[in-house]
Amino acid sequence: MPVRHAIGIDVGGTKIAGAIVDVGSGAVTDHAVVATDTHRGGEAVLADAVAMSRKLEAQAVTRSIVIEGVGVCIAELVDPDGSITSSQSFDWRPLDAAEVFSDSVPVLIQSDVIAAALAESLFGAGKDQSSFLYVSVGTGISSSFVIDGEPWVGANGNAIILASGSIPTRCEACGAESKLVPEQVASGRGLIHQYVSRSDRTDIASAAEVIAVAEAGDKIAQAVVVDAGHMLGALVAFAVNILDPHRIVVGGGLGTAGGSYWDSFVASLRAHVWAEEAADIEVVKAALGSRSGMIGAAAGVVRGTR
16 A cells, blocks of 8 residues: 655644654654744745745655645634634634645644544544544643544534533622633633632743642642643533543643643543443543644545546
């Protein structure tokens, strides 16, 4: 069976990662990473991503590798036709991103969690599963339900929004209304916000730092991390109650960090799953780590050209 290759570019809120991907095995070569620096605006981010893609294509030529397409996944909503419909991290909506990437090979743009879920389905922790729920926890939180190897994108490409919507509740005692957004508690960005607001420290800039001070014994940080895990567990349990998947696969930097975040997440998940026979659902960490987005992006564009 001939080896097939594509370029995979993963454009996240923190970094842009790319590689030449063997879409038959998921193996990556010529891996490249640069900071996204989203404050510069969508055009600058797009220019960096395109420059990375072209550099990888040039490297493929020198090694006599035929590139069949360029797959791009981004931390935004993308509809089934490949149109970008959100601008939470950067705005590519007014730009002809697919046209800019290449005019010689097919280009596919999709949401990053969809690409990562596809990669885990083909080569990782979701392989050989008839269904699984992929949950990505990093700067933000998103998910993808995969059935028979295919991530479900939804009617409008929005079947990834696990934690971004508000949950309105009203206090029975005082009548005050709360519109809690789970992502503001359970995500990496949420950890930073919660810890800084509770501790008045302004020198914390990453979720990894919050976890580090928690492990060093900081009681406020410990409470923030455990609360975040509890929130994620309740949220994923709600998805399990609706979808009833065979397995949960958790990816993203925070999702695979382990420690008290992971422990509180799993305990909360099991406590909030309604059906007794589903409470012991298998929960595993993603197998492909930070490579999942670009692997899935590359696999997606080749699958689309078969």
